[in-house]
Amino acid sequence: DAGITQSPRHKVTETGTPVTLRCHQTENHRYMYWYRQDPGHGLRLIHYSYGVKDTDKGEVSDGYSVSRSKTEDFLLTLESATSSQTSVYFCAISEGHGGTDTQYFGPGTRLTVL
Amino acid sequence: AQKVTQAQTEISVVEKEDVTLDCVYETRDTTYYLFWYKQPPSGELVFLIRRNSFDEQNEISGRYSWNFQKSTSSFNFTITASQVVDSAVYFCALSEDRYSSASKIIFGSGTRLSIRP
Numbered sequence: 001d002a003g004i005t006q007s008p009r010h011k012v013t014e015t016g017t018p019v020t021l022r023c024h025q026t027e028n029h030r031y032m033y034w035y036r037q038d039p040g041h042g043l044r045l046i047h048y049s050y051g052v053k054d055t056d057k058g059e060v061s062d063g064y065s066v067s068r069s070k071t072e073d074f075l076l077t078l079e080s081a082t083s084s085q086t087s088v089y090f091c092a093i094s095e096g097h098g099g100t101d102t103q104y105f106g107p108g109t110r111l112t113v114l
Numbered sequence: 115a116q117k118v119t120q121a122q123t124e125i126s127v128v129e130k131e132d133v134t135l136d137c138v139y140e141t142r143d144t145t146y147y148l149f150w151y152k153q154p155p156s157g158e159l160v161f162l163i164r165r166n167s168f169d170e171q172n173e174i175s176g177r178y179s180w181n182f183q184k185s186t187s188s189f190n191f192t193i194t195a196s197q198v199v200d201s202a203v204y205f206c207a208l209s210e211d212r213y214s215s216a217s218k219i220i221f222g223s224g225t226r227l228s229i230r231p
Contacts, residue, residue: 040223041223042118042205042221042222042223042224043159043205043219043221044221045218045219048218058218088157090159102149102161102164103161103219104161105151105158105159105161107157107158108157108158108159
Protein backbone atom coordinates (compact mmCIF):
# COMPACT_ATOMS: atom_id res chain seq x y z
CA ASP A 1 0.00 0.00 0.00
CA ALA A 2 1.14 3.50 -0.84
CA GLY A 3 2.17 5.41 2.28
CA ILE A 4 -0.41 8.17 2.22
CA THR A 5 -2.17 9.60 5.24
CA GLN A 6 -4.76 12.34 5.47
CA SER A 7 -5.69 14.43 8.45
CA PRO A 8 -8.16 14.97 9.84
CA ARG A 9 -10.23 12.02 8.71
CA HIS A 10 -13.47 13.70 9.70
CA LYS A 11 -14.28 17.34 10.28
CA VAL A 12 -17.41 19.33 10.93
CA THR A 13 -17.15 23.09 10.60
CA GLU A 14 -19.34 26.11 10.14
CA THR A 15 -19.85 28.28 7.09
CA GLY A 16 -17.27 31.02 6.82
CA THR A 17 -14.53 29.35 8.83
CA PRO A 18 -11.14 28.46 7.34
CA VAL A 19 -10.27 24.80 7.03
CA THR A 20 -6.98 23.10 6.18
CA LEU A 21 -6.66 19.47 5.19
CA ARG A 22 -3.30 17.76 5.20
CA CYS A 23 -1.94 15.02 2.98
CA HIS A 24 1.30 13.32 3.95
CA GLN A 25 3.24 10.76 1.92
CA THR A 26 6.23 8.61 2.74
CA GLU A 27 6.94 7.55 -0.86
CA ASN A 28 8.91 10.64 -1.91
CA HIS A 29 6.71 10.90 -5.02
CA ARG A 30 6.92 14.13 -6.95
CA TYR A 31 3.25 14.46 -7.89
CA MET A 32 0.39 15.03 -5.46
CA TYR A 33 -3.29 15.76 -6.06
CA TRP A 34 -6.43 16.81 -4.26
CA TYR A 35 -9.83 15.51 -5.41
CA ARG A 36 -13.32 15.85 -4.10
CA GLN A 37 -15.91 13.10 -4.38
CA ASP A 38 -19.59 13.90 -4.62
CA PRO A 39 -22.53 11.63 -5.48
CA GLY A 40 -23.06 11.41 -9.23
CA HIS A 41 -19.78 13.14 -10.06
CA GLY A 42 -17.12 10.57 -9.37
CA LEU A 43 -13.89 12.28 -8.39
CA ARG A 44 -13.01 15.75 -9.59
CA LEU A 45 -9.56 17.29 -9.48
CA ILE A 46 -9.21 20.41 -7.33
CA HIS A 47 -5.47 21.17 -7.46
CA TYR A 48 -2.30 19.27 -8.07
CA SER A 49 1.41 19.71 -7.43
CA TYR A 50 4.37 18.64 -9.53
CA GLY A 51 7.04 19.59 -7.04
CA VAL A 52 7.82 21.67 -3.99
CA LYS A 53 6.14 25.06 -4.43
CA ASP A 54 4.88 24.01 -7.89
CA THR A 55 1.12 23.76 -8.05
CA ASP A 56 -1.65 24.18 -10.59
CA LYS A 57 -5.43 24.26 -10.75
CA GLY A 58 -7.75 21.42 -11.58
CA GLU A 59 -11.32 21.54 -12.84
CA VAL A 60 -13.00 22.63 -9.57
CA SER A 61 -10.43 24.93 -7.96
CA ASP A 62 -12.65 27.91 -7.04
CA GLY A 63 -12.71 28.45 -3.28
CA TYR A 64 -9.64 26.31 -2.66
CA SER A 65 -5.93 26.99 -2.33
CA VAL A 66 -2.99 24.66 -1.86
CA SER A 67 0.57 24.74 -0.66
CA ARG A 68 3.50 22.39 -0.82
CA SER A 69 6.56 23.45 1.15
CA LYS A 70 7.96 19.92 1.49
CA THR A 71 7.90 16.94 -0.82
CA GLU A 72 5.93 14.87 1.66
CA ASP A 73 3.16 17.34 2.52
CA PHE A 74 0.39 18.83 0.40
CA LEU A 75 -2.10 21.12 2.12
CA LEU A 76 -5.57 22.01 0.90
CA THR A 77 -7.16 25.15 2.36
CA LEU A 78 -10.71 26.33 2.21
CA GLU A 79 -10.32 30.01 3.03
CA SER A 80 -13.98 30.48 3.94
CA ALA A 81 -15.88 27.22 3.92
CA THR A 82 -19.31 27.03 2.28
CA SER A 83 -21.96 24.32 2.42
CA SER A 84 -21.23 23.43 -1.22
CA GLN A 85 -17.79 22.30 -0.09
CA THR A 86 -19.27 19.52 2.01
CA SER A 87 -17.67 16.49 0.42
CA VAL A 88 -15.19 13.69 0.78
CA TYR A 89 -11.68 14.84 -0.08
CA PHE A 90 -9.05 12.48 -1.39
CA CYS A 91 -5.36 13.04 -1.76
CA ALA A 92 -3.43 11.06 -4.36
CA ILE A 93 0.19 10.63 -5.37
CA SER A 94 1.98 9.43 -8.44
CA GLU A 95 5.62 8.73 -9.09
CA GLY A 96 6.00 9.85 -12.68
CA HIS A 97 4.57 12.42 -15.01
CA GLY A 98 3.13 12.79 -18.44
CA GLY A 99 -0.55 12.22 -17.91
CA THR A 100 -0.14 8.50 -17.66
CA ASP A 101 1.08 7.31 -14.31
CA THR A 102 -1.10 5.48 -11.86
CA GLN A 103 -2.35 7.55 -8.96
CA TYR A 104 -2.63 6.02 -5.52
CA PHE A 105 -5.11 7.44 -3.08
CA GLY A 106 -5.17 8.27 0.59
CA PRO A 107 -8.01 7.17 2.89
CA GLY A 108 -10.05 10.35 2.44
CA THR A 109 -11.33 13.15 4.66
CA ARG A 110 -15.04 13.63 5.19
CA LEU A 111 -15.78 17.33 5.57
CA THR A 112 -19.17 18.69 6.60
CA VAL A 113 -19.83 22.42 6.43
CA LEU A 114 -22.90 23.48 8.38
CA ALA B 115 -13.29 16.56 -25.03
CA GLN B 116 -12.17 13.97 -22.54
CA LYS B 117 -15.06 12.07 -20.99
CA VAL B 118 -15.81 8.78 -19.25
CA THR B 119 -19.33 7.37 -19.12
CA GLN B 120 -20.46 4.62 -16.80
CA ALA B 121 -24.09 4.28 -17.76
CA GLN B 122 -24.89 1.67 -15.12
CA THR B 123 -25.49 3.55 -11.91
CA GLU B 124 -26.29 0.48 -9.85
CA ILE B 125 -26.14 -3.25 -10.45
CA SER B 126 -27.34 -5.99 -8.14
CA VAL B 127 -26.66 -9.68 -8.74
CA VAL B 128 -26.76 -12.87 -6.75
CA GLU B 129 -23.49 -14.32 -5.55
CA LYS B 130 -21.67 -16.55 -8.06
CA GLU B 131 -23.22 -14.78 -11.04
CA ASP B 132 -20.95 -13.15 -13.59
CA VAL B 133 -21.31 -9.40 -13.95
CA THR B 134 -19.94 -6.87 -16.43
CA LEU B 135 -19.44 -3.20 -15.71
CA ASP B 136 -19.47 -0.98 -18.76
CA CYS B 137 -17.16 1.93 -19.44
CA VAL B 138 -17.22 4.12 -22.54
CA TYR B 139 -14.71 6.89 -23.05
CA GLU B 140 -14.13 9.84 -25.34
CA THR B 141 -10.77 11.29 -26.23
CA ARG B 142 -9.12 13.15 -29.08
CA ASP B 143 -5.72 11.67 -28.41
CA THR B 144 -4.22 8.52 -29.83
CA THR B 145 -2.15 7.95 -26.70
CA TYR B 146 -4.09 7.55 -23.50
CA TYR B 147 -4.46 5.36 -20.46
CA LEU B 148 -7.48 3.71 -18.93
CA PHE B 149 -7.91 2.72 -15.31
CA TRP B 150 -10.31 0.92 -13.02
CA TYR B 151 -10.54 1.65 -9.31
CA LYS B 152 -12.60 -0.06 -6.62
CA GLN B 153 -14.15 1.75 -3.66
CA PRO B 154 -15.43 -0.73 -1.06
CA PRO B 155 -17.88 0.33 1.66
CA SER B 156 -14.93 1.27 3.87
CA GLY B 157 -14.32 4.19 1.49
CA GLU B 158 -10.77 3.85 0.28
CA LEU B 159 -9.92 3.83 -3.42
CA VAL B 160 -8.10 0.75 -4.60
CA PHE B 161 -6.25 0.67 -7.91
CA LEU B 162 -7.15 -2.35 -10.04
CA ILE B 163 -5.66 -1.92 -13.49
CA ARG B 164 -4.02 0.49 -15.93
CA ARG B 165 -4.08 -0.12 -19.68
CA ASN B 166 -2.50 1.99 -22.41
CA SER B 167 -4.15 2.71 -25.73
CA PHE B 168 -1.66 0.65 -27.72
CA ASP B 169 -2.31 -2.56 -25.85
CA GLU B 170 -5.67 -4.06 -26.80
CA GLN B 171 -5.03 -7.44 -25.31
CA ASN B 172 -7.59 -8.48 -22.77
CA GLU B 173 -6.37 -8.78 -19.22
CA ILE B 174 -7.29 -11.43 -16.71
CA SER B 175 -6.46 -11.40 -13.03
CA GLY B 176 -8.11 -14.19 -11.10
CA ARG B 177 -11.87 -13.63 -11.26
CA TYR B 178 -11.40 -10.19 -12.83
CA SER B 179 -11.06 -9.56 -16.54
CA TRP B 180 -11.00 -6.47 -18.70
CA ASN B 181 -12.06 -6.13 -22.32
CA PHE B 182 -10.53 -3.15 -24.14
CA GLN B 183 -12.03 -2.34 -27.56
CA LYS B 184 -10.77 0.80 -29.28
CA SER B 185 -13.31 0.38 -32.09
CA THR B 186 -16.15 1.03 -29.64
CA SER B 187 -14.13 3.16 -27.17
CA SER B 188 -14.97 0.78 -24.38
CA PHE B 189 -13.05 -0.70 -21.49
CA ASN B 190 -15.41 -3.11 -19.76
CA PHE B 191 -14.77 -4.95 -16.54
CA THR B 192 -16.11 -8.43 -15.81
CA ILE B 193 -16.20 -10.23 -12.50
CA THR B 194 -16.65 -13.96 -12.82
CA ALA B 195 -18.35 -15.94 -10.05
CA SER B 196 -19.01 -12.82 -8.03
CA GLN B 197 -18.62 -12.79 -4.27
CA VAL B 198 -20.10 -10.61 -1.55
CA VAL B 199 -16.66 -9.03 -1.04
CA ASP B 200 -16.90 -7.66 -4.57
CA SER B 201 -19.64 -5.29 -3.43
CA ALA B 202 -18.27 -1.81 -4.02
CA VAL B 203 -18.42 1.23 -6.23
CA TYR B 204 -16.23 0.80 -9.29
CA PHE B 205 -14.78 3.74 -11.17
CA CYS B 206 -13.45 3.79 -14.69
CA ALA B 207 -10.99 6.58 -15.50
CA LEU B 208 -9.10 8.05 -18.46
CA SER B 209 -5.83 9.91 -18.67
CA GLU B 210 -4.50 11.52 -21.81
CA ASP B 211 -0.80 11.79 -22.53
CA ARG B 212 -1.01 15.44 -23.44
CA TYR B 213 -0.26 16.84 -20.01
CA SER B 214 3.46 17.19 -19.51
CA SER B 215 3.40 18.36 -15.94
CA ALA B 216 1.10 15.91 -14.21
CA SER B 217 -1.13 12.96 -14.80
CA LYS B 218 -4.68 14.26 -14.84
CA ILE B 219 -7.21 11.52 -14.58
CA ILE B 220 -10.86 11.99 -15.50
CA PHE B 221 -13.19 9.69 -13.62
CA GLY B 222 -16.56 8.30 -14.56
CA SER B 223 -19.39 8.70 -12.09
CA GLY B 224 -19.05 5.11 -10.89
CA THR B 225 -21.15 1.95 -10.80
CA ARG B 226 -22.38 0.65 -7.47
CA LEU B 227 -22.24 -3.13 -7.48
CA SER B 228 -24.14 -5.10 -4.86
CA ILE B 229 -23.66 -8.83 -4.55
CA ARG B 230 -26.48 -10.57 -2.71
CA PRO B 231 -25.73 -13.79 -0.83
